[in-house]
Amino acid sequence: MKKELLKVNNLKQYFPVKGGFLGRTVNHVKAVDDISFEIYEGETLSVVGESGCGKSTTGRAILRLEEPTDGEVYFEGEDLLALNKSQMREKRKDLQVIFQDPYASLNPRHTVGQILTEAMQIQKIAPRSELRKRAIELMEIVGLNAEQIDRYPHEFSGGQRQRIGIARALSVDPKLIIADEAVSALDVSIQAQVLNLLKRLQREFNLTYLFIAHDLGVVRHISDRIIVMYLGKIVEIADKKSLFENPQHPYTKALLSAIPIPDPEKKKERIVLKGDVPSPINPPQGCRFHTRCPFATEICRTKVPELRNLDHMKEGHRAACHHIEKIHSGEMALQK
Amino acid sequence: MKEEIILDVRDLRTSFFDDEGFEIKAVDGVSFELPKGKTLGIVGESGSGKSITALSILRLIAKNGKIAGGEILFNNRDLTKLSEKDIRSIRGNDISMIFQEPMTSLNPVYTIGKQIYEALKIHQGMDKEQGKKRIIELLELVGIPSPEQRMKQYPHELSGGMRQRVMIAMALACNPKLLIADEPTTALDVTIQAQILELINSLQEELGMSVIMITHDLGVVAETCDYVAVMYGGQVVEYQEVKELFKNPKHPYTVGLLNSMPRHDVDVDELEPIKGNVPSIKNMPKGCRFAPRCPFATELCVTELPKLDRKEDGSEVRCWIYSDKWDGDPEVKVRNEERTS
Amino acid sequence: MLKFIIRRLLQLIPVLLGVTIIVFSLMHLTPGNPAHIIAGENAPPETVAQIEKRLGLDEPIPVQFYHFVKDAVMLDFGNSWRTSLPVTTELWPRFWVTFELAVYSMIFSIVVGMAAGIISAVRQYSWADVTVMLVALFGLSMPNFWLGLMLMQWFSINLGWLPPTGWGSPEQIILPVITLGTSGAAVIARMTRSSMLDVISQDYIRTARAKGLKERVITYRHALKNALIPIVTVIGLQFGGLLAGAVLTESVFAINGMGKLIVDRILARDFPVVQAGILVIAVVFVFINLLVDISYKFLNKRIDMD
Structure with a gap:
């Protein structure tokens, strides 16, 4: 039986929209609206979706970088949202984060050595005398030249900076690493290096990843399970194989079909979605995807669909669509 | 059968000079051919010089840079040798360009109609009435609903995908023979990217333009291009027919x-x-x-x-x-x- | 738009009330009883008390304030304690002189400053740019009374081209306007330059170029309009400064403007004139800022109307 490391229950993150004469809160951006999922120890769970779907907000809410509006986040059975500030600070040792822009998240006035030892010092990971030794070790683990320990972030390339970010996250022996678009800004050749590094570290240190990304190629490569989000809701959750080979939600299907394949001889059917993602302020009623969905009917406009598992889907594969059966049986099909 | 070559770039070199006068060879030996009506992909990672190559064709490089050598033959005219006035009459007319950032590539203080009209006025001498008709036609062509209202809107009132459509409409205004698209979908979400790529592909067929597609995404190359030039360190390292390349x-x-x-x-x-x-x-x-x-x-x-x-x-x-x-x-x-x- | 203007006008009420309170209290907190000054040093206490009563100075301060505000709304600032003439009669002609001086100087600042700034930006790092920026730095660091004296020395006394003092004829206007407008021109030139440079590097300028537009059209139609917002802000702030600078300029060139009037009457403890003068300046300042805000709306359609 797999062990649950993190369990998110009914997480909500609403951001107020100020306006009017006195700057009152006139509305809310429902960035994340009632989502639940769990992460098992040692796995990589990815959250994918387009901009504004709430994937990054989810990561930030779990870390309490922004206080969530509502919900529960259990980490090893303890509700993180119920902890006070100093307890949370202690917990941060177990939950580390890697950001998209490594440069913006590294203090430009600190050397790599200082960056790597700082967190260890705060979390009292090792005695002071051993910090530097440990920093050198970390640099070697992530494939940096340990002789560069006294250099500053700007002296490194983008890929190397991301390695520094990874080393810093590793420095406190975390259990869960949240990687927020961690490889998005990197060139393909460098991205592959970092992806391979992340995979190797996971094996070596038994890490659990929550991997937030928009690139489905990257996600397929690194994930065990995948969550697809749209406008603050989970539309589908499944293991990697099921999601890519047997997607159920029309949005997932469209998303997968929209990605260009680097093979000119492989022709495929593409579902081109009409229009843009609606605003998360006053999102559509019912199923949030109905405004762009080629299969939408009356029920989709009124009733919010639940995540469901059906007979033709693997265990643990759930999708939130009213018409899974009809689409699967072919009763509902795209018109040519 | 020998295809007609619309653009022939030979050993292009573009340099920039930093504050100390140090020469940075951003493009250092780029050659490729683009047969008429086809799409050429220029693919490479950041710093490979692909965007500078595109900007060099229309001579749009920043003030501290210059084309240091080579030829850019467009219908057998060397663009590098044209006067400023002559190259201006080609920009937005025979050759037009769309850019990576639709959010910032349109002027925020003018309506989109006015911005499209500018090109129609300078290159085709259209008056306001003719211009309006053509703008509506163009906006319809790129799939913007209710064009009569849209043309009166400002860029901030449109989404990223819509803005890129406006950029394309603007680029198509004078029926260009060559469209240069510099990472046109990089800033967009995949579902919107699919819309825009499909639009460019269908417009190319409809209008018979030649296209240069600059991208870092090999998927985009595979789906849109006939020929590919792979760039590395300011140079073309491989030029191939697309199927061969993959x-x-x-x-x-x-x-x-x-x-x-x-x-x-x-x-x-x-x-x-x-x-x-x-x-x-x-x-x-x-x-x-x-x-x-x-x-x-x-x-x-x-x-x-x-x-x-x-x-x-x-x-x-x-x-x-x-x-x-x-x-x-x-x-x-x-x-x-x-x-x- | 109308809704926006009305709302901004309503927001002015508390601002003006605040200004009024400050002006009123400053005058009443300063030491020295005006009744004493009016009556003369050796006047008997009865006379002083009589004067106090006539001027309402024997009433509690809040009551005095109430009367002051009530009358001010009707543009009645009472009579001068010094000359006994109605304050408005004294103030208006002087106000117009100062207003003219300020407006002409402003025009000078805007025209010279923006032209210089645009040239500087379009030809960044050229000799023209370097020269403009040096002159601007010079103009900014020079106190305007000193500049006024120097100009007077050169053009009036040494060369005899222009009259050294007075206000009214075109010749008389030139030197004070340059004196008062130079620092503003310098500030506007610097702001125009940096704002234009910022805009010129924007993506949409590249788009305009790719369209085949001429550089001139790009500079004036596409770049300048976007660059105007910070420039207009600076112009608005400059106008406030100008009213203050006018005081010194008026002294140097012996112009009978409001600045000079206020300074004279402060020394004479002529409360009504001083209060009215400062209030008028504050009101003008506040309204100029409103105009700036409104012009933002025209310049930038992105700012929400509500």
Whole structure:
């Protein structure tokens, strides 16, 4: 039986929209609206979706970088949202984060050595005398030249900076690493290096990843399970194989079909979605995807669909669509 | 059958000068041909010089840069030799361009109608009435609903995808013969990217334009291009027909790029990244630019820069492996081809 | 738009009330009883008390304030304690002189400053740019009374081209306007330059170029309009400064403007004139800022109307 490391229950993150004469809160951006999922120890769970779907907000809410509006986040059975500030600070040792822009998240006035030892010092990971030794070790683990320990972030390339970010996250022996678009800004050749590094570290240190990304190629490569989000809701959750080979939600299907394949001889059917993602302020009623969905009917406009598992889907594969059966049986099909 | 070549770039070199007057060779030997009505992809990673190449064609490079050499033959006219006035009459008229950032590429203080009208006025001398008709036609062409209302809107009232459609409408205003698209979908979400790529493809068929598609995404290349020029370190390292490039890549960099790309349509256990880092533009290797990262590099590669060699089938590759001078393992050439097949 | 203007006008009420309170209390907190000054040093206490009563100075301060505000709304600032003439009669002609001086100087600042700034930006790092920026630095660091004296020395006394004092004829206007407008021109030139440079590097300028537009059209139609917002802000702030600078300029060139009047009457403890003068300046300042805000709306359609 797999062990649950993190369990998110009914997480909500609403951001107020100020306006009017006195700057009152006139509305809310429902960035994340009632989502639940769990992460098992040692796995990589990815959250994918387009901009504004709430994937990054989810990561930030779990870390309490922004206080969530509502919900529960259990980490090893303890509700993180119920902890006070100093307890949370202690917990941060177990939950580390890697950001998209490594440069913006590294203090430009600190050397790599200082960056790597700082967190260890705060979390009292090792005695002071051993910090530097440990920093050198970390640099070697992530494939940096340990002789560069006294250099500053700007002296490194983008890929190397991301390695520094990874080393810093590793420095406190975390259990869960949240990687927020961690490889998005990197060139393909460098991205592959970092992806391979992340995979190797996971094996070596038994890490659990929550991997937030928009690139489905990257996600397929690194994930065990995948969550697809749209406008603050989970539309589908499944293991990697099921999601890519047997997607159920029309949005997932469209998303997968929209990605260009680097093979000119492989022709495929593409579902081109009409229009843009609606605003998360006053999102559509019912199923949030109905405004762009080629299969939408009356029920989709009124009733919010639940995540469901059906007979033709693997265990643990759930999708939130009213018409899974009809689409699967072919009763509902795209018109040519 | 010999195809008609609309754009022929030969050994283009574009340099920039920093504050101390140091020369930065951003583009250093770029050659390619674009047959009429076809799409050429220019693919490369950041710093490869692909965008500078595009800007050089229309001579839109920043003030501290200049075209240092080479020819850009557009319908047999060398664009590098034209007067400022002549090149202006080509910009937005015979050759137009769309850019990566639709959010910032439109002027925030003018309506989109007015911005499209500018091109119609200067190149075709249209008055307001004719202009309005044409603008509505163009907006319809790029799939913008209710164009009469939209043309009165300001850019901030439109989404990113809509703005890119406006940019395309503006670029198409004067029926260009060549459209240069510089990473047109990089800033957009995939579902919107699919819309825009489909639009460009269908417009090309409808209007018979030639297109240069600049991108870092090999997927985009595979779906939209007929020919591909792969750039690395300011140079073209391989020029190929698109199917050949994916089936039978020649340059070790192209091979590396294909192997390091995680794909969503097939499972790959371990990516094979290219080792090392992209060389700094201020400090390029003396020999082959790719030699420090190339798994096959020999002494020859490190010391001498290979030329972009044209093969009988029209493809070109800048690599010693495919020359008579090759001093490394003779099997490499064969193995290289096997790796991806 | 109308809704926006009305709302901004309503927001002015508390601002003006605040200004009024400050002006009123400053005058009443300063030491020295005006009744004493009016009556003369050796006047008997009865006379002083009589004067106090006549001027309402014997009433509690809040009551005095109430009367002051009530009358001020009707543009009645009472009579001068010094000359016994109605304050408005004294103030208006002087106000117009100062207003003219300020407006002409402003025009000078805007025209010279923006032209210089645009040239500087379009030809960044050229000799023209370097010269403009040096002159601007010079103009900014020079106190305007000193500049006024120097100009007077050169053009009036040494060369005899222009009259050294007075206000009214075109010749008389030139030197004070340059004196007062130079620092503003310098500030506007610097702001125009940096704002234009910022805009010129924007993506949409590249788009305009790719369209085949001429550089001139790009500079004036596409770049300048976007660059105007910070420039207009600076112009608005400058106008406030100008009213203050006018005081010194008026003294140097012996112009009978409001600045000079206020300074004179402060020394004479002529409360009504001083209060009215400062209030008028504050009101003008506040309204100029409103105009700036409104012009933002025209310049930038992105700012929400509500």
